[in-house]
Amino acid sequence: LGDVYKRQTKTSERRTYMIKIQIPATSANLGAGFDALGLALTYYNYVEMEESDRIEISSSDDINIPTDENNLIYISAKDLFNICGKNLKGLKIRQTNNIPMARGLGSSSACIVAGIVGANMLLGNPLSTDDLVDLAAQIEGHPDNTAPALLGGIVTAVFDGKKVHWVKQEVYTKLKFAAIIPDFELKTEKARACLPSEVSHKDAVYNLSRAALFSASLLTGKFANLRTAVHDKLHQPYRMELIPNAREVFDIAYNHGAYGSYISGAGPTIVAIVDENNKYFSGKMKFSLDNAGLSGWQVHEFHIDNDGTKLIAT
Numbered sequence: 001l002g003d004v005y006k007r008q009t010k011t012s013e014r015r016t017y018m019i020k021i022q023i024p025a026t027s028a029n030l031g032a033g034f035d036a037l038g039l040a041l042t043y044y045n046y047v048e049m050e051e052s053d054r055i056e057i058s059s060s061d062d063i064n065i066p067t068d069e070n071n072l073i074y075i076s077a078k079d080l081f082n083i084c085g086k087n088l089k090g091l092k093i094r095q096t097n098n099i100p101m102a103r104g105l106g107s108s109s110a111c112i113v114a115g116i117v118g119a120n121m122l123l124g125n126p127l128s129t130d131d132l133v134d135l136a137a138q139i140e141g142h143p144d145n146t147a148p149a150l151l152g153g154i155v156t157a158v159f160d161g162k163k164v165h166w167v168k169q170e171v172y173t174k175l176k177f178a179a180i181i182p183d184f185e186l187k188t189e190k191a192r193a194c195l196p197s198e199v200s201h202k203d204a205v206y207n208l209s210r211a212a213l214f215s216a217s218l219l220t221g222k223f224a225n226l227r228t229a230v231h232d233k234l235h236q237p238y239r240m241e242l243i244p245n246a247r248e249v250f251d252i253a254y255n256h257g258a259y260g261s262y263i264s265g266a267g268p269t270i271v272a273i274v275d276e277n278n279k280y281f282s283g284k285m286k287f288s289l290d291n292a293g294l295s296g297w298q299v300h301e302f303h304i305d306n307d308g309t310k311l312i313a314t
Ligand code: HSE
Pocket: 028, 029, 034, 035, 036, 142, 144, 145, 188, 191, 192, 235, 265, 266
């Protein structure tokens, strides 16, 4: 992680009491913006954190999480302590995991961001927002979930392997984002392993034009463009093969008036972008899914979170 982050922190600034932070779910790629575009959703994990002499990790729900040094929040917090030249003996962590795991909604990024933001707060905020965005991407390997989880809004990001060059834009539109979540997991490693190592010049142009069209259309309200903008040739055609019934889910979403639908992150969740005035979208979607024998898919509507990760209690 390099020593560019090494900073002096004053022990007097360290917090020795419990903090509680809220971290949003994220939806990455947004169709054509593979590893480059992502947005934060109004769907949250919560993490309480306090310095301790030992590792004490628990969860406030039934979700099975590592409770030792293999816990991703702990690993990420320890990375931040190391970078700041501080010794971390242990941490007391309590997780509330609303974001489902391995579903393409940024659950691992939420852990990474929780770990580094929490640790940074405990140390009196030695690292800047830019430092945190860089560190989160270094841990995750790509920035399109970690950056919006930290910053909120829609984030355009280029990761050069060390630094993230990013722009966050707040979004205030009459849009909602319906996450259509199946009852099976798809691990990101598997969903990345199925991608080709090379693509044609034509396919590259196909994607970059659509990725640019996506954010420009979203931000200016030209929503009719979204259906074209979400198409891509870099990942979705390959990942469709790993998501049984994805084609039917896309068709149903478009039949009920979605502006655009795309595989969220590495999948298997599919996100439909829908007008706020399309009041009964989720109900109609669920009814049609059940009728098509796809009752394992659940539909949840969210909006864009413009705040990103924040402290909600000390
Ligand atoms: N951009 C990443 C991918 C997001 O599509 O693999 C999932 O972590």
